[in-house]
Amino acid sequence: MAAKKVTVSYNPAVIEPKWQSVWQKQKLFSPDLGKSKKPYYNLMMFPYPSAEGLHAGNMYAFTGADIWGRYQRMKGNDVFEPMGLDGFGIHSENYAIKINEHPTEVSKRTEERFYSQLQATGNAFDWTRTLETYDPDYYRWTQWIFIQMFKHGLAYRQKAKVNWCPSCLTVLADEQVIAGECERCKSVVEQRDLEQWFFKITDYADRLLDNLEKINWTEKIKIAQRNWIGRSYGAEVKFKVASREAKQLTTDTLTCFTTRPDTLYGTTFMVIAPDSPLVVTLTTEAQKEVVSDYIKQQQTISAPNLGSQGETLRSQNQDKSGVFTGAYVVNPANNKDIPVYISNYVVSGYGSEAVMGVPAHDQRDFEMASKYNLDIVSTIKSEKETDQDLQEAYVGEGTIINSGDWNGLSWPRDREKILSSLEENGWGKKMTTYHLRDWLISRQRYWGPPIPMIYCQACADRGDSWFITDEAERMVEGNGIKNLKFEISNSAASAAGWYPAPEDQLPVELPYIENYRPTGTGKSPLAQDEKFINVKCPGCGSDARRETDVSDTFLDSAWYFLRYPSVTKNLKFKISNLKLKSKSKEENVESLPWDEEITKHWLPVDMYIGGAEHSVLHLMYSRFVTMALHDWGHLDFEEPFTRFFAHGLLICEGTKMSKSKGNVIVPDAYIKKYGADTLRLYLMFLSPFNQGGDFRDTGMEGMFKFLNRVWRLVQKSISNSQFSISNEQERLIHKAIKRVTEDLEGLRYNRAISGIMEYVNSLEELNSKFKIQNSKVENGISKEAGETLLKLFAPFAPHMTEELWNELGHKESIHFAPWPEYDPVLVIDEVVSISVQVNGKYRGVVVVSADEANNQKVVEERARSFEFVAKYLTSEPKKVIFVPGKTINFVV
RNA sequence: GCCGGGGUGGUGGAACGGCAGACACGCACGCCUCAAGAGCGUGUAAUCGCAUAGAUUGUGAGAGUUCGAAUCUCUCCCCCGGCACCA
Numbered sequence: 001m002a003a004k005k006v007t008v009s010y011n012p013a014v015i016e017p018k019w020q021s022v023w024q025k026q027k028l029f030s031p032d033l034g035k036s037k038k039p040y041y042n043l044m045m046f047p048y049p050s051a052e053g054l055h056a057g058n059m060y061a062f063t064g065a066d067i068w069g070r071y072q073r074m075k076g077n078d079v080f081e082p083m084g085l086d087g088f089g090i091h092s093e094n095y096a097i098k099i100n101e102h103p104t105e106v107s108k109r110t111e112e113r114f115y116s117q118l119q120a121t122g123n124a125f126d127w128t129r130t131l132e133t134y135d136p137d138y139y140r141w142t143q144w145i146f147i148q149m150f151k152h153g154l155a156y157r158q159k160a161k162v163n164w165c166p167s168c169l170t171v172l173a174d175e176q177v178i179a180g181e182c183e184r185c186k187s188v189v190e191q192r193d194l195e196q197w198f199f200k201i202t203d204y205a206d207r208l209l210d211n212l213e214k215i216n217w218t219e220k221i222k223i224a225q226r227n228w229i230g231r232s233y234g235a236e237v238k239f240k241v242a243s244r245e246a247k248q249l250t251t252d253t254l255t256c257f258t259t260r261p262d263t264l265y266g267t268t269f270m271v272i273a274p275d276s277p278l279v280v281t282l283t284t285e286a287q288k289e290v291v292s293d294y295i296k297q298q299q300t301i302s303a304p305n306l307g308s309q310g311e312t313l314r315s316q317n318q319d320k321s322g323v324f325t326g327a328y329v330v331n332p333a334n335n336k337d338i339p340v341y342i343s344n345y346v347v348s349g350y351g352s353e354a355v356m357g358v359p360a361h362d363q364r365d366f367e368m369a370s371k372y373n374l375d376i377v378s379t380i381k382s383e384k385e386t387d388q389d390l391q392e393a394y395v396g397e398g399t400i401i402n403s404g405d406w407n408g409l410s411w412p413r414d415r416e417k418i419l420s421s422l423e424e425n426g427w428g429k430k431m432t433t434y435h436l437r438d439w440l441i442s443r444q445r446y447w448g449p450p451i452p453m454i455y456c457q458a459c460a461d462r463g464d465s466w467f468i469t470d471e472a473e474r475m476v477e478g479n480g481i482k483n484l485k486f487e488i489s490n491s492a493a494s495a496a497g498w499y500p501a502p503e504d505q506l507p508v509e510l511p512y513i514e515n516y517r518p519t520g521t522g523k524s525p526l527a528q529d530e531k532f533i534n535v536k537c538p539g540c541g542s543d544a545r546r547e548t549d550v551s552d553t554f555l556d557s558a559w560y561f562l563r564y565p566s567v568t569k570n571l572k573f574k575i576s577n578l579k580l581k582s583k584s585k586e587e588n589v590e591s592l593p594w595d596e597e598i599t600k601h602w603l604p605v606d607m608y609i610g611g612a613e614h615s616v617l618h619l620m621y622s623r624f625v626t627m628a629l630h631d632w633g634h635l636d637f638e639e640p641f642t643r644f645f646a647h648g649l650l651i652c653e654g655t656k657m658s659k660s661k662g663n664v665i666v667p668d669a670y671i672k673k674y675g676a677d678t679l680r681l682y683l684m685f686l687s688p689f690n691q692g693g694d695f696r697d698t699g700m701e702g703m704f705k706f707l708n709r710v711w712r713l714v715q716k717s718i719s720n721s722q723f724s725i726s727n728e729q730e731r732l733i734h735k736a737i738k739r740v741t742e743d744l745e746g747l748r749y750n751r752a753i754s755g756i757m758e759y760v761n762s763l764e765e766l767n768s769k770f771k772i773q774n775s776k777v778e779n780g781i782s783k784e785a786g787e788t789l790l791k792l793f794a795p796f797a798p799h800m801t802e803e804l805w806n807e808l809g810h811k812e813s814i815h816f817a818p819w820p821e822y823d824p825v826l827v828i829d830e831v832v833s834i835s836v837q838v839n840g841k842y843r844g845v846v847v848v849s850a851d852e853a854n855n856q857k858v859v860e861e862r863a864r865s866f867e868f869v870a871k872y873l874t875s876e877p878k879k880v881i882f883v884p885g886k887t888i889n890f891v892v
Numbered sequence: 893g894c895c896g897g898g899g900u901g902g903u904g905g906a907a908c909g910g911c912a913g914a915c916a917c918g919c920a921c922g923c924c925u926c927a928a929g930a931g932c933g934u935g936u937a938a939u940c941g942c943a944u945a946g947a948u949u950g951u952g953a954g955a956g957u958u959c960g961a962a963u964c965u966c967u968c969c970c971c972c973g974g975c976a977c978c979a
Contacts, residue, residue: 220896220974227895227975234979258979271979320977345977355979363893364977435978615974649973685916687905691897694904699917706916708930750905754915761915835911840960842911881959887910891959 010711012675016799020119028813029124031078033565039602040077042069043561045610046084049110050091054117056665056683056695057657060650063680064689064749065609066123070795071744073124074819080602081124082564084131085114088139089553090168093447097517103447104512107134117668122676122798124815129567133556138563139449140507141593142556145625147452147500151466151475152632154200155441156494162440164192169518170444171196194522197451197549199439201624205229208623215639218646218690224615230435234259235419237356237428239270239329242337251281254329254340257351257433260361261418262411264333264427265403266379269357271322271368273346274298276353282340284326291342294323298344320345320367332427333404343368351433359393366393379403380411439621441551446516446525448550452501452508456537456544460497464539467495499538503591508546524548558621559593561640565602566594592634600636608641611649619644645747648692650683665695677797678704684749684796707800710760714790714804717781726782732762733788734826740792741822756793788820836863837889838872854884863888
């Protein structure tokens with residue numbers, strides 16, 4: 001029989017663009033979000049288009065996420081897989097500065113470039129619902145969120161020591177400072193005193209921590225978040241200033257936080273941080289000079305402009321040093337006077353910036369005490385040493401000694417007893433503190449959403465602010481939100497003169513400023529634009545000024561997933577909440593950045609896939625913003641991502657890809673040469689997806705060959721579609737389905753691909769066997785075998801499988817074909833190899849039928865009959881261990 | 893220092909109590925071809941050996957549990973990532 005078709009060779013350069021355009025024309029991957037029965041929101045972290053284009057690392061992440069989405073779709077879910085650009089922010093601005101262009105121009109270009117590159121990767125994105133964070137239609141809502149934070153008392157202004165990057169000329173959040181250096185440019189970060197906007201994320205510390213138990217996230221990300229929140233439970237203890245200095249000091253108590261209240265009796269001194277305000281209130285006249293010298297010396301050591309020297313000096317700084325303030329306080333437990341020191345090992349900004357020194361049970365305190373000859377008193381029995389010859393602090397558990405009424409109690413078993421006793425005695429109270437700090441929002445840069453706030457000096461002078469308006473009053477009364485009144489009255493104190501821009505006037509558009517470069521003065525470039533700044537006060541109508549800082553990029557990305565499903569291209573202002581734009585007051589009702597119905601239906605996100613580098617930044621902020629929106633009654637869920645999977649990092653030739661190293665791989669050339677399918681497979685086959693991989697040029701060719709093999713195999717089966725399925729083939733099919741399905745479920749893509757390869761190998765092997773028996777038929781691959789192969793392969797190689805599927809005569813896309821299921825009976829082998837061991841050492845296998853595999857008698861007899869076993873069984877074995885279906889072990 | 897994740901052929905990686913090295917890359921040899929490429933086939937942990945006979949050793953090092961350990965437990969070393977004087 002002549003072949004019906006001329007076999008066409010596999011040419012990705014033709015079929016890939018063809019199917020991409022078909023998919024897009026048919027809006028195949030743009031589900032009707034209103035009608036979906038089984039919504040599945042498959043999200044991946046959107047890229048920030050700051051550089052020359054999409055790099056292989058983006059492609060790696062997106063491919064892995066897309067495979068998951070395609071698999072879910074074939075399992076019958078209505079998958080929504082959106083894509084957008086995190087194009088606002090410092091990354092993009094820095095790139096614009098580098099190439100000496102305006103960010104607006106750069107963004108136009110990168111947007112086009114990124115989207116066309118993303119098209120070429122063959123991901124099933126919904127191209128009708130893209131978003132860009134610099135789009136005014138988007139950032140009006142970023143600003144809206146800021147305003148809600150303000151109105152609910154979660155955004156406040158404070159003069160604070162902030163991290164200042166002398167190269168980026170802006171402040172940085174704590175999270176953006178890595179080992180004292182700027183996350184982006186590696187400059188040593190300075191401390192500056194600036195008035196800034198903060199979000200009170202610390203109010204949510206407990207929930208951010210406790211909710212981690214409820215979500216299905218990669219464990220290491222949860223651990224990172226737990227560490228970052230850093231909750232510790234203990235007590236706040238009050239130390240009264242001793243009477244002899246009380247007169248000359250401006251404070252009468254010193255409070256400190258401790259996780260070890262059990263060691264209170266062992267507190268022999270106190271230590272405060274060098275940059276704490278306590279230094280001023282607790283230093284006596286006599287010590288003023290010494291203290292001031294010490295502070296100066298500490299400032300020199302931690303001075304930022306030392307470049308690489310800074311690191312060395314900082315590590316020298318690890319040695320404990322200190323100075324006596326002249327002040328004594330009273331240990332409430334034993335009424336002893338103890339000295340107050342200043343030392344560099346106490347960090348500011350945590351707890352009360354004071355620490356109780358318990359040298360016997362804290363290594364740092366021990367070093368301090370040794371250096372300054374301070375008393376060491378053990379309060380936990382550590383068995384061996386006496387206090388005098390203690391070599392290091394004993395930080396373990398044990399029985400309490402030298403501690404009055406507490407003697408005999410056990411630490412940590414009696415923690416609560418000790419804390420209660422502490423409270424009853426009036427020495428202090430139970431307390432929890434957190435490592436987490438409030439989120440610093442202000443950035444003195446250009447390329448971001450202007451913070452939508454207005455400052456009125458006249459109102460400020462009167463002590464007025466938005467918090468005294470009718471709207472604020474209504475909110476407190478109408479909302480029924482717990483603590484809102486408290487939050488608001490608390491915030492009102494620091495908010496004098498401040499009003500949010502009226503919500504119906506959003507967005508506060510970012511003006512085009514020719515010289516957008518950072519100024520370094522601590523003010524944003526927006527401060528140059530008088531037209532932008534000058535505005536009437538929404539409260540009293542007098543002349544007022546707009547806030548000129550923009551918000552942190554992380555605010556842009558903290559809510560984008562809420563927006564995607566509600567994006568409607570070409571109809572941007574169609575959704576109900578945008579009625580705001582209308583002049584009519586009646587229509588100006590609810591205003592939300594999303595469609596409520598659709599949001600109810602589609603959120604939270606079912607699967608979020610992204611890099612582990614965002615464990616504490618983006619992922620924490622997104623959770624916080626979502627929780628806040630939930631509390632304000634806008635969302636019916638409080639965790640945005642039901643499941644999060646962290647993919648590994650794609651590196652290049654053993655090192656991290658980075659522009660400075662010049663080893664950034666751009667996928668375009670590879671797609672051109674081999675096609676996106678080959679590149680996708682290559683990337684996913686490298687190593688486990690959660691582990692990352694090393695991109696090397698070798699290997700891509702091999703993957704291309706494999707695609708060609710699949711192509712030929714299926715092409716041949718098309719011309720022999722009458723071929724009926726054999727028992728052997730059927731077993732192969734079902735085993736392959738089982739293997740690939742299980743590996744996909746665990747996102748073990750490298751294994752899934754090797755499973756497909758094994759399946760192809762077995763089919764070919766079977767085919768060549770068949771050819772020998774029946775030389776007239778060219779090919780022995782049944783239709784079922786070929787179609788199953790295509791389906792299993794479809795998530796990985798979407799274009800090629802679509803083409804072949806179409807050639808097989810299917811009208812519907814393969815990506816909507818139902819995922820194959822396996823028959824559990826058919827995956828069981830007909831014959832089983834049982835390994836035979838003698839004294840635990842492998843000597844060979846015996847092959848038995850499946851139903852004999854559990855029968856010890858049969859297996860043992862068979863095994864004994866073989867020479868390779870018999871020769872070791874010189875005497876009757878002492879013991880025979882039989883593991884049904886697996887192994888038999890003769891112990892001689 | 894603390895918390896994660898690792899350490900398996902020339903390379904990427906499989907196996908995660910029961911035949912270590914699946915699947916690939918690379919390499920070698922062969923077939924096909926005028927030739928090249930493509931394709932196909934064979935081999936490929938190490939050592940001994942003519943051997944596609946057989947044997948020994950082998951999963952960072954050392955101990956342990958077990959009939960049996962790459963897999964479980966302990967101690968140590970090294971690499972990668974995160975946090976880092978958080979009281």
